[in-house]
Amino acid sequence: MNVWKKLTANSIIQKLAQHRFLFEELVKRDFKRKYKRTVLGMFWSVLFPLITLMVLKIVFGTFFGRSIPNYTIYLFCGTLLFSYFRETTNTGMVALLNNAPIFSKINVPKYIFLLSASVSSLINFLLSLSVFFLFCIFDNISFSWKMLLLIYPIAGLTVFNIGVAMFVSCLYVFFRDMRYLYDIVLMLLMYMSAIFYSTDAFPPVYQKLFLLNPVYVYISYFRSIVINSAIPDWQISVLAIVYPFIALLFGCLLYKNLNRKFLYYV
Amino acid sequence: MSESKNIVLSCRNVSIRYITGDLKSIGLKEYILRKLTGAYSIQEFWADKNISFELCKGDLLGIIGTNGAGKSTLLKAVSGIMIPSSGNLYVRGKIAALLELAKGFDNELTVKENTFLRGALLGYSKNFMLEKYDEIIAYADLEEFQEHLFKQLSSGMKSRLAFAIACFVKPDILILDEVLAVGDGMFRKKSEQTMKEILANGVTGLFVSHSLTSVRKMCNKILWLDHGEQVTFTDRVQECCDAYEHFLTTKRLPAAHEIPVYAAEFQKKTAQK
Numbered sequence: 001m002n003v004w005k006k007l008t009a010n011s012i013i014q015k016l017a018q019h020r021f022l023f024e025e026l027v028k029r030d031f032k033r034k035y036k037r038t039v040l041g042m043f044w045s046v047l048f049p050l051i052t053l054m055v056l057k058i059v060f061g062t063f064f065g066r067s068i069p070n071y072t073i074y075l076f077c078g079t080l081l082f083s084y085f086r087e088t089t090n091t092g093m094v095a096l097l098n099n100a101p102i103f104s105k106i107n108v109p110k111y112i113f114l115l116s117a118s119v120s121s122l123i124n125f126l127l128s129l130s131v132f133f134l135f136c137i138f139d140n141i142s143f144s145w146k147m148l149l150l151i152y153p154i155a156g157l158t159v160f161n162i163g164v165a166m167f168v169s170c171l172y173v174f175f176r177d178m179r180y181l182y183d184i185v186l187m188l189l190m191y192m193s194a195i196f197y198s199t200d201a202f203p204p205v206y207q208k209l210f211l212l213n214p215v216y217v218y219i220s221y222f223r224s225i226v227i228n229s230a231i232p233d234w235q236i237s238v239l240a241i242v243y244p245f246i247a248l249l250f251g252c253l254l255y256k257n258l259n260r261k262f263l264y265y266v
Numbered sequence: 267m268s269e270s271k272n273i274v275l276s277c278r279n280v281s282i283r284y285i286t287g288d289l290k291s292i293g294l295k296e297y298i299l300r301k302l303t304g305a306y307s308i309q310e311f312w313a314d315k316n317i318s319f320e321l322c323k324g325d326l327l328g329i330i331g332t333n334g335a336g337k338s339t340l341l342k343a344v345s346g347i348m349i350p351s352s353g354n355l356y357v358r359g360k361i362a363a364l365l366e367l368a369k370g371f372d373n374e375l376t377v378k379e380n381t382f383l384r385g386a387l388l389g390y391s392k393n394f395m396l397e398k399y400d401e402i403i404a405y406a407d408l409e410e411f412q413e414h415l416f417k418q419l420s421s422g423m424k425s426r427l428a429f430a431i432a433c434f435v436k437p438d439i440l441i442l443d444e445v446l447a448v449g450d451g452m453f454r455k456k457s458e459q460t461m462k463e464i465l466a467n468g469v470t471g472l473f474v475s476h477s478l479t480s481v482r483k484m485c486n487k488i489l490w491l492d493h494g495e496q497v498t499f500t501d502r503v504q505e506c507c508d509a510y511e512h513f514l515t516t517k518r519l520p521a522a523h524e525i526p527v528y529a530a531e532f533q534k535k536t537a538q539k
Contacts, residue, residue, distance in 0.1 A: 021386045021390070021391060021392040021395075022386035022387060022389075024386070024392070025382055025383045025386040026383070026386075028379070029372060029375060029379065029383055032374075032375065032379070033372070033374050033375070036374050037374075101369055101370040102370045102387060103347070104342075104347065105347070105363075105365045105366055105367075105369060105370050106347070106363070106365075106370070106387050106388065107345050107346045107347050107361075107363065108387060177295075260349045263342075263347065263348055264284055264285060
């Protein structure tokens with residue numbers, strides 16, 4: 001559009017530097033706002049997964065606990081990753097709409113609000129992850145070099161989350177019903193992620209169906225590394241990189257298509 | 267194209283359309299119902315129709331018109347926030363748009379946090395903000411309120427802060443939407459002075475104002491909009507303002523060629539008084 005605008009290397013670098021500062025400030029804001037006026041503050045992001053874990057352990061411990069070794073860690077892998085997915089996509093969904101007062105007055109790239117919301121969820125996740133490792137120590141999990149491989153599913157899930165958040169946040173601008181629909185999707189997905197049960201009880205064909213659930217793929221990757229200290233089979237490893245790619249592709253396509261229309265709907 | 271060197275902003279037949287009566291206003295259930303019954307229809311609403319003007323470096327354009335004339339929408343298009351539905355917009359140089367500045371702050375954050383966030387949004391660098399922060403707070407007279415929550419400020423303080431942060435922009439093109447009038451008498455004087463200094467630096471400016479006095483004082487070009495239509499674009503600022511004031515009392519919109527007549531009538535009337 002701006003045919004006269006000179007896109008020199010200098011101006012691009014300048015622009016990137018400018019947005020980096022904006023990005024920092026947005027992450028700070030999202031993080032601060034989340035715990036504003038709470039007594040426990042950031043402690044909640046550690047406490048909440050622990051309470052969820054405790055509840056599940058009490059409810060399902062006697063039922064599934066006997067047949068699944070390291071049941072606490074087994075559960076924790078599930079709740080940890082699923083909460084990360086839920087939190088990023090839920091906060092990401094409202095990120096565009098909530099920042100509408102800003103981007104309807106100031107010309108900034110709108111995706112930056114999405115990314116900053118994702119990053120503050122990532123920080124939360126990393127906090128819970130450190131508690132997870134503490135639990136691993138208590139549960140006599142052996143730490144080998146393979147633990148480093150956990151970076152792979154974390155990176156995959158992070159990108160997948162951003163892709164999904166992008167997709168749902170675009171839709172949310174147009175359909176406010178998305179919030180409720182997405183809650184239902186999340187609930188379904190939660191029960192299909194084998195968080196508190198094991199898929200071993202199902203016939204092999206059904207076990208394969210679980211792989212259609214991206215969150216399950218990451219959870220089982222985690223479990224395989226942490227509990228069995230084994231590198232997961234190739235299917236899971238491949239899916240862990242395919243799903244983020246698909247999610248990001250669809251997210252970006254939708255964003256690119258609707259991006260210019262947001263202003264009319266906020 | 268001999269003049270093109272000097273033209274920093276050119277707006278040709280720009281139209282902006284809003285769509286009403288679709289998803290946004292009826293919700294998903296109604297949308298599906300109406301789609302099924304075939305009763306679905308959308309209405310178009312043109313906020314701006316075929317607006318054309320050109321500005322050279324150093325020009326100050328005043329945009330006048332009654333409420334709902336499409337002034338703010340046009341500014342949004344020029345600043346790149348909105349994309350025109352049709353027409354061409356050429357911009358050369360860095361734009362800073364100061365639109366309804368007191369909005370878009372975060373009520374739950376402190377004044378200090380908001381200042382940094384707004385600075386970042388306006389494209390300032392981190393070092394620049396660290397360096398200028400004290401100056402901004404001093405300018406806005408908010409030294410005692412730095413750690414207060416933003417929502418605890420009075421509306422006058424809010425707009426003072428907004429202005430103080432914004433006045434450090436160094437753009438080639440400055441877009442203002444009624445920000446000249448902020449704060450109490452003393453601050454207004456200071457802000458007007460600052461505005462003049464910014465504009466004196468060879469900036470090209472576009473500003474929307476309901477204060478014809480300041481348009482007459484500052485602008486060398488004028489664009490008159492009415493219900494999305496361009497009434498006129500001219501450099502005869504005084505004449506156009508006269509005609510506009512006449513229009514405000516008579517409520518009859520002049521055609522472009524009638525403007526001198528309207529202006530004359532207005533002059534006659536003021537002379538009588």
